[in-house]
Amino acid sequence: MTRxxxxxxxxxxxxxxxxxxxxxxxxxxxxxxxxxxxxRRRAATGAVLTGAAVVVAGVGGFLPDVxxxxxxxxxxxxxxxxxxxxxxxxxxxxxxxxxxxxHSETHRTMGAPVxxxxxxxxxxxxxxxxxxxxxxxxxxxxxxxxxxxxxRCNGSGDGPDSENxxxxxxxxxxxxxxxxxxxVFPADAPIAEGHWKDDGxxxxxxxxxxxxxxxxxxxxxLGLCDGKFIQDVVHVKPERLAAVVKRRQGEPWTxxxxxxPAGS
Amino acid sequence: xxxxTEYAGHSHERLCRTAYLLTRNWATAEDLVQTALVKAWTVxxxxxxxxxxxxxxxxVNTHASWxxxxxRGEVPTEVMPEGSAGRDLAKTVxxxxxxxxxxxxxxGQQRAVVVLHYFGDLTHQQVADVLxxxxxxxxKQLSRALARLRVDSTLHDPDMEEAxx
Numbered sequence: 410m411t412r413x414x415x416x417x418x419x420x421x422x423x424x425x426x427x428x429x430x431x432x433x434x435x436x437x438x439x440x441x442x443x444x445x446x447x448x449r450r451r452a453a454t455g456a457v458l459t460g461a462a463v464v465v466a467g468v469g470g471f472l473p474d475v476x477x478x479x480x481x482x483x484x485x486x487x488x489x490x491x492x493x494x495x496x497x498x499x500x501x502x503x504x505x506x507x508x509x510x511x512h513s514e515t516h517r518t519m520g521a522p523v524x525x526x527x528x529x530x531x532x533x534x535x536x537x538x539x540x541x542x543x544x545x546x547x548x549x550x551x552x553x554x555x556x557x558x559x560x561r562c563n564g565s566g567d568g569p570d571s572e573n574x575x576x577x578x579x580x581x582x583x584x585x586x587x588x589x590x591x592x593v594f595p596a597d598a599p600i601a602e603g604h605w606k607d608d609g610x611x612x613x614x615x616x617x618x619x620x621x622x623x624x625x626x627x628x629x630x631l632g633l634c635d636g637k638f639i640q641d642v643v644h645v646k647p648e649r650l651a652a653v654v655k656r657r658q659g660e661p662w663t664x665x666x667x668x669x670p671a672g673s
Numbered sequence: 674x675x676x677x678t679e680y681a682g683h684s685h686e687r688l689c690r691t692a693y694l695l696t697r698n699w700a701t702a703e704d705l706v707q708t709a710l711v712k713a714w715t716v717x718x719x720x721x722x723x724x725x726x727x728x729x730x731x732x733v734n735t736h737a738s739w740x741x742x743x744x745r746g747e748v749p750t751e752v753m754p755e756g757s758a759g760r761d762l763a764k765t766v767x768x769x770x771x772x773x774x775x776x777x778x779x780x781g782q783q784r785a786v787v788v789l790h791y792f793g794d795l796t797h798q799q800v801a802d803v804l805x806x807x808x809x810x811x812x813k814q815l816s817r818a819l820a821r822l823r824v825d826s827t828l829h830d831p832d833m834e835e836a837x838x
Contacts, residue, residue, distance in 0.1 A: 413772055413824045415791065421773045422792040426690035429699045434685035436678060439707060443714035506806070572734060574805060604704075 500667060502533060502572055508667035515663040518593070519545075520654035522647070525589045531669040532578045535569030536589065538562055541660035544596035548647040552588035553579040559644040560605075562593065562662065569667050592647040593662050598654050601633075603640035677717050680724055681710055688728060694788045695736050697777055708735055729793070729803045733785045775822050783818035786811055 502508045512527035538547050540562035547562040558571060573582075594600070603620065606612045614623040620641055621627040624634035631649070632642030638650050685706065692702035692709075709731040713724060720727050776784060782804070789800045801811045819825075 413768070413822065415824060417769060417772055418776075418787070418791045418822070418824055421769050421776065422694055422788065424769070425773055426693050426792065429690065429693055429702070431686045431689045431699075432703070434681045434710065435707065436681060439681065439710045439714055442707075442711040574730065574734070 500569070502535060502569065502667070502669075506533065506669060508533065508535060508569065508572075508669060510665050511668045512666040513663060515661050516593075517658045517661050519595055519657050519659040520598075520651050521592070521656035522651070523591045523593075525591060525664055525666070526586045527589075527666045528586045529578075529583055529666075529668055530671040532573055532575045532582060533669045534578070534582075534587070535572035535667045536664060537570045537667070538591065538593075538662060538664045540593060540662040542596055545659075545662065546594040546596070546598055546600060546643070547662075548592040548594075548643060550590040550647075552590055553582075557644055559640065572667075589664065589666075591664060592651060593659070594643075594647075594650060594654055595657075595659060598650060599637040600643055600650065601635065601637040601639050675717075677714055684725070684728070685710075688732065691729070691788060691793055692732055692736070694776075694792055695732070695784060705732055705736055726799070726803050729789065729795075730805065733789075733804060736785075737781055772822060772824075779818055779821065783814050783821070786814045787818045787822075790815060 499507050499509045511530060512525070514523075514525055516523050536549070538549065540547065543561065543563040545562040547558075547560065549558045551557065601620070601624070602612060602615055604612055604615050616622055620639040621629065621634055626635055627633070632639050632646070638653075643650050688706045688709070689699075689702050692705045693699055696702050696705060709728050712731050712735075713720065713728050716727075717724075776787060779787065785804065786800055789795045789803060790797065795803065797811050797815070798808055800815075801808045804811065
């Protein structure tokens, strides 16, 4: 049986990493994306200030009633819980730490935003979203940090989909409730193919720097590729797709917010 | 922004190579590094000390997040490919390919620990700082990874011994 030395390991890593095509950093793109995230953060913060009343939950806090049925706000910006589940259990975070579910909601709303408000207990706040249909699309806007996530609703059963740390959270993170704005769209929503295939491999037909590369008919102003929204647009402006899909009731999906106990 | 351009310029290649060792895909590695640098840019003024710690941490966490969301089909193997006996050049190459394949089958955190320590040259404590876990956890993960890879830290490399003779 072959045994290896630590030097074998260093050599293997050096050999396999030396021949890759490493282009220079795309600084303009990095700064543009960074600025866009900041702009989103400002816009999102403004939306919250003018938004509807929200449900606040946290450790030892209010747990929404099962089967509580409320409607969207007068502004039409968000809908409220249709079904809520009592959170339970613990999971392992991305760094091996124990995280507890501090808030959980289950909804059937598709094609319209759902606002989820929770009170974090540490800077390690994470979340997961699981859908009955794993092919459903999900967009999550983190209202105060300006971060946004987008993809198929097919996370694995264990662990959070994302998790914060001391630097990723917004200033004053623990001082007030935090808000996620979530859109779930049906699997057949008009969304164009993106840079990532469903199996997680890059799609050579849709390069990162040109999502319109394979479109027969592109409408860059509206963000459409052959009549479907490009994924970058859905990611940043999900309300455009929502206006097409329109609010509907679908299969249930659940969002869970995880955190470390306060002071840990 | 003060220092960011310089940092990105001189670190980008190293970060991409590190990300490649985590992802095994150059396009994914570049995406991962770009995502990490975007996040770093937005909090640049709040990063104290060496930005590497924060950027490495984003890379590892983002990769874990992507892995969960997109790459569930990747299943770690329990047994690494077997090599043959002897230590001639051809066999050494074959063995190292087996070792490369085996590192790709390590669970995510073990792979991150091994890559950061043996490729990034981070100390155990620095790896713990990057991953936000205890020194003990890093040592435990590293020990398990080396056992799985059949890397014996007490063995000396014959080529190295010959070279210094």
